[in-house]
Amino acid sequence: MFNNDHIDALIAREIEGEITAAERAELEAWLQADEANREYYDALRETWDLAGEAPDAPEPDVMLNWQRFRQKMDAQVIPMRTATARKSWWRLAAAAVAIIAVAGLAFTLFSGGGATVITAEADKKEITLPDGSRVFLNRNSQISYQKGFAASHRKVELEGEAFFDVVPDAANPFIVSAGASRTQVLGTSFVIKAYEHKTIQLNVVxxxxxxxxxxxxxDPLVLTAGNAAILQNREPRRIQDGDPNFMAWKENRLHFSNIPLNNTLSTVEEYFSVRFIVDDPSILTLTYTGTFDHPTLREVLDVIGTAAHVTFTEEEKGVYRISR
Known part of the structure; x- marks a missing residue:
């Protein structure tokens, strides 16, 4: 995970011509990670060029540069002069503050304006939307919605996994776009899992x-409480999903009832973001029954290990080998 302040500093150092080879590689990795990162980078570079047209002064005039930026955008002038590299650190810092402040506004314009983005990274997050609907975001997940939400529309975009508890409004349907899927409701609760490179799944609560x-x-697949579906080849398909742990991340509870260890361990992997390596495949055919409330990884491994007569050995951070 990259820190925004750190990335801003790397971009400023590149513009100044003072970036090291290692820093350049780090910046390139960040640019390749997400198209939005490239757009942000381009906005900073463009605004730096605008700032370079102002007189060289200790404190850049941010508002003046922003006005010049708007004038050039309105006139659709594309060629811009690159600012001369400044070697003193205090000038670099002042210029960085200026371009970050202005580019923040520019990036909002470039991305459509008025968009609200809410991200849950290391921790889960609960959000109340402007219409009163509640969203519980799982780790490494994000939702966004445009200006006018609740007043003129109720559309959100999801990346990752979330539980939605939607306030009824027959005149204004609630729509979730997640990956290649679209879910429309009037008032209900459901879970959508839409991580990149994984099958999109919907569970209706x-x-x-x-x-x-x-x-x-x-035509859309209509699902009622207790039913589930996945998106396969761009089309919805109903599935028989008997997984009692599809909301484990939200409820902080794991429940297993005579479940093969293969499925049990897959659930534990997803819940704790760990990985298991199995020496003896026959271990996976063993079954396990048990319930954990607000579990810790150590507790789960100790209990399952004792019940199944297996040993968990941590080989590296987050990677465990299972043996008899």
């Missing part, structure tokens, strides 16, 4: 939802 592909050709 209460009420009724319409689940479809963004570019699918079939």
């Amino acid at each position: 209460t009420g009724k939802v319409a689940f479809s592909g963004q570019q699918g050709h079939k």
